[in-house]
Amino acid sequence: MVHRAIHHKGRGALTNPASRFSATAGEDFDDGWDTLDRAAEEDDTAPATHLHRDPTRRVISRNESPDVPFSASINPYKGCAHGCIYCFARPTHEYLDHSSGLDFETEIYYKPDAAELFEAELRHPRYRCEAITLGANTDPYQPDDRHLGITRSILEVAHRFNQPISIITKGAHVTRDLDLIGDLAHRNLASVFVSLTSLDNGLKRHLEPRAAAPAQRLRTIEALAHAGVPTGALVAPVIPMITDAEIEHLVGAAADAGATRAGYVMLRLPHAIKHLFREWLAAHYPERAEHVMSLINQMRGGADYDSAWGTRMTGTGTYADLIAKRFALACRRTGINGKRFSLDTTAFRVPPAAGDQIGFDF
Structure with a gap:
């Protein structure tokens, strides 16, 4: 169902467009009684979040993209309640017969057996250790992980196997797992990248409504670095005429907080995101919308997006x-290194499974 654009409190998308795989689609229309306008004025509540069990049988995903600095990843969740309007993962929700709009933020799939599946894959005879990234698609520390605790359960398995883990998050409660992450880091088995988009609280509320505030993220970097965790900042996405003026401030603030690595990604608008983002611009920055899209088109070969490997992360x-x-x-000015952290893959070991017989010499 395609809905009239409404700014819902605590949500990023203004509409819920039909999946590109849907056989049917609907469209709201005015019945002559100003029904749509009155609905928009009266609907000031945030759509509720619904949790669904994901019956996946494997948790380690692999990719061969030359743009991505890792080949193995785990995503404990599908969909993300942070509600970032720019999230490149939104179109993946359409494979679940959901919209990439509000559904992506409200219909969240979680993997309750993630830890058990992860352990089974690590125990497989053909498994060869490599660093695994948590949060490659959706945030492993999004709001519902506070009570579900799936990300921590994955870290507990990694801790027992000496499996190196790299985390990408904009969720401040990553620090609740500092006992595990810190111990892994002391053995060069963990690193964390904290995503920084803007230092402007007002912009953040519209751009990524349920993510941690900018100051919280900087405190998160500080806490991680203080605990000895290799910590970086990911300035992402860089949005023309919206966040691009903050690049130097974001890198400087991250360095001051203790980050020693940094990377950036230009705004990406695949599939339905281009329409969702245009709606967002029209609602929040109507005076800049045309200029923003003009700059985006200039770095995407005249289109809203170009998915070509080698340039999709940076544009041309x-x-x-x-x-x-x-x-x-x-x-260079702040002394931050642009290189990725190199984690140890040689310490991996498979511990005895529960019930295994252990022999003793007497």
């Missing part, structure tokens, strides 16, 4: 080159 053209130079200069 004069504007994209300028952003790359500014970011590199900001890193």
Whole structure:
């Protein structure tokens, strides 16, 4: 069902467009009694979040993209209640017969057996240790993980197997697992990248409504770094005329908080995200919308998005080159290294399984 654009409190998307795989689609229409306008004025509540069990049989996913600095990842959740309007993972919800709009933020799938499945895959005779990224698609520390605790259960398995883990998050409650992450880090088996998009609280509320506030994320970087965890900042996404002016401030703030690595990603608008983002622009930045999209088109070969490997993360053209130079200069000024953390893959071991017989010499 395609709904009239309404700004729901605590949600990023303004509509819930039909999945591109849906055989049917609906559209709201005005019945002549101003029904739609009155509904928009009266609907000031946030749509509720619904949790669904994900019956997956495997948790380690693999990719061969040359743009991504890892080949193995785990996503404890499908969908994300942080509600970031720009999230490149939104279209994946359409494979579940959901919308990439509000459904992505409210219909959350969780993997209750993730830890058991993870352990089974690590015990498989053909498994060869490599660093695994948590949060490659959706945030492992999104709001519902506070009570579900799935991410911690995965870290507990990694801890027992000496399995290296790299975490990407904008959720401040990653620090609740500092006991595990810190111990892994002391053995060079863990690193964390905290996503920073803007230092503007007002912008953050519209752009990524349920993610941690900017100050919280900086405190998270500080806490992780203080605990000896290799910590980086991911300036992502860089949005033309919305967040691009903050690049130097974001890198500087991250460095001051203790980050020693940094990376950036340009805004990506695959599939339905291009429409969701245009709606968001029209609602929150109508005076800039045309200029924003013009710059996006300039770095995407005239289109809203270009998925070509090698350039999809950075874009092409004069504007994209300028952003790359500014970011590199900001890193040099602050002493931040742009290289990825290198974790130890040689310490991996398979511990005895529950019930295994242990022999003793007397």
